[in-house]
Amino acid sequence: MEVDKAILETLQPSRFLSFTIPNPNPTLNPSLASPLIRIAVLDSPIQPSSPLIPSVAAMIVPKHRESDWIFSTESGHLQLLLSSPNIQRLILIGQEQQPIINGSSSSSIYRRWIDPDSLNNLEISLKPLVIALSPKSYFHNENLEVPFLCYEDNIVCSLVLEKCIGNFVGEMLVEDVEIEGSDQSREFRRRLRFKRMPNLVQTEIRIVPNKVSCLDSVDIGSNSMEFSPDLGVLVHAYLVPMVASLALIGSCIEKYVESGLRPKALCLGVGGGALVGFLKTQLDFEVVGVEVDEEVLRVARKYFGLEDGDLVRVHVRDGMEFMDRLAHGDVGNIVPQFDVIMVDLDSDDPRNGVSAPPIEFFRRDVLLAARSVLRESGIFVINVIPQSRSFYEKLIHEFREVFPELYEINVGNVENFVLIAAKALPCSSSSSDSENKFLTKLRLAISGAYMDSINRIGDASN
Template sequence: MALDKSTFETLVPSRFVTFAFPDPSPPSASGDRHRHRHRHRHRRLLQVAVLDSPVQPSAAPPRVAAMLVPCHRERDWIFSTEPGHLQLLLGTPGLSRLVLIGEDPVDGRGRGLGFRRRTECDRSRRDGREESLRRLVLALSPRICFESGVPEVTFLSYEDDLVASVVLEVCIGEFVGEMLVEDVEIERGGGCGEREFRRRLRFKRMPNLVQTQVRIVPREDRGETEGGFGIEDMQFRIDAGVLVHPYLAPMAASLSLIGFHIDERIQKGLRPKAFCAGVGGGALLAFLRGRLGFEVLGVDVDEMVLRVAKQYFGLEDGDFLRVVVGDAIEWIERLASWKTQGTLGAVYSRDLSVADGIDGKFDVIMVDLDSSDVSTGLVAPPLEFVRKPVLLAARSLLCEFGILVINVIPPDRLFYETMINKVRDVFHDLYEIDVGNGENFVLIATVASVGDCSESDVSFIMKLNSVLSGAYMDSIRKI
């Protein structure tokens, strides 16, 4: 069905329209030569998507921008789903409409979610393709943009560190929806030419977000030279000894605030104890147990996520590490009720031995939960967690020198400041680590004053320094 030419003359919040369009670009001198010979029989198509922002900025005239889909990534959820487009739009503040243009996967280009980057395709042809598509973008711009003449056409670029990927499994979780596990090759900083590999978990509802990732190491020394084996031909093992996900190392570094306290526990022959609200791939839980000697209880709402963590990310549910299926916030409230009143639903009774322990308390509660409402962008933690009854319950589960550690992705400064004030009402002191990626903060709340945490000769802090970057511990600041 043909589109009405007036469809795009006005902005309609959250409207999402996709259509195929003949490619106006001339064929390249190499890769498209054979297509040129058959142009009269089959003209290459483009897939065009137009998304209007759900909240239109007040600025006039409105801002419109276009983005070319990187070659060979047309089927990636980032570029092939409405949630992916929305994340791209929300990543550019003040944008009213985003026009995404890529080759039609049905037109012989896409073969699946996995891909291998061809740098010459993305870079050498980009300028020419933008010029050939300028008129199309103008035709898709609202009429108000032309009130002062022909507007400038802005092309945004999408660049990340991905070199190649291969999908291991696509599955559906009851709560998180469709998700995929993939092995990826990424660019290694410094131009040293070495290959670096990760295993990643992504959710389709937030396709531009890597939910969790771990470092993987080839089992055989293959594919290290040009012309060797590609990532799809390689076998890997999990390297659980390092935290590569951006905010996990800062979350672990927060333990330096109570290094003296943890040291005392260990000297008494006791394992420090952690409650992890949200498991994901389980990298943080495995690190706490394997590298730092913690006893760990993890709770995740989606049973399929836990299955994936065990099958693909090396999470082992056994000695000193237990994971259970459930709502982590509800678990905190139920455990607090049991600690104070001795009441707990029967469904939790089989896990009480894990929840009990050192004075019946945890040394740390680590919260890695996010909101599932894609229309507002990613928000962590969910609003349900920062309710006062939940914060009071969390505090009651912590020992005298315990800490609450929260991964925070605020949608705006007001959200963050409001959250800080709510946590401050319940806890003694607050500390912060700026992860440095422009998205995450790690908020640390203490039950009591922790005093000077700078003593580097404490055994536990020395251990932290040996397995983490000391820069994260140095960047902890009181707020």
């Protein structure tokens, strides 16, 4: 694709261009050694509030991640741009993508490679190219410097296991990754990602190598290496605080268990099934899961250890529609009396960046349906990734119109909050927490994390 340089002289909101050019320095750096290099230019959809000099930045795509949707798609590029405040144009430079063979790109394993000196020389050599791709107004006052951003995540190496397409979520992939361990130990994970929001990990579980006595010998890229899901631990940052919310109703659950009943959970958004599996195996819940895409469930069963049975029933349906049918008694084999509803659904519009839950959860009829299928002591737990503070405050306002008691847990990762809505004040108990078998089990299952970090949200009118 030939590009008229003149069109790059001005900013145009949401304009995205992708093209290849001959590599000006193919022998300078092994991370950019292909004969052709791919250039992608994206202008921010958000126009600056004042006519200031536009902020421009460039980024070199990590070697062997050229086909990663984070760098190869417009939606991934947009999320990179939106995560860099005040950037009006982001330029990505990387090796030409690997050819497509039998429906998927050749399986080159990614291994992190960083050489600061070599990378600095590469950035210097690319300076004329980056300047040529910048808007003319950027060089007001003879500014000739374009900063290079460095993409950083915790992945040491990765390998895509499968790419497939769902009728609702579109393209998705399953990958095994090794991540940086917090204590120098090796950590292996399996992830599910959607192309429409590639920077967001939909499901992440810990995996353990089969028949290996020493982790030093483990190689994700080895054809003989097999891993098994570890369903006994939650590794996704917000899932532990979601489960910790059960501490609010621990006394009520204990009473049900003592009378021979199992606690019941409704999970809207199954994904790979990490939360569903944990509630069943670690806390002895009966779980009803709802997932909109059958292909996601196939992947969950094949790669993430999801098992349907008497204690886990999964339905293929829109979560809000299913909850409405429950509220009206239209799901004949399910008694709509849940101890907890857990919602793990994100917005499917990448133009707004990563956000959760979908805007439809602001609707009063949705909240009333949720309230009606809960026990009197039940709670409604939602993973929230707010677009802005006003988004979060509006969500709280709408929930307060239906639920008298609201609580929150700050996940501590800047992005997520867990919002908890209750029909009534938490039930009290004459016994201490140490005598409550369910709370003891809960504390052991999640190492007590977040159980003491549940904060009541006061009424704004008081």
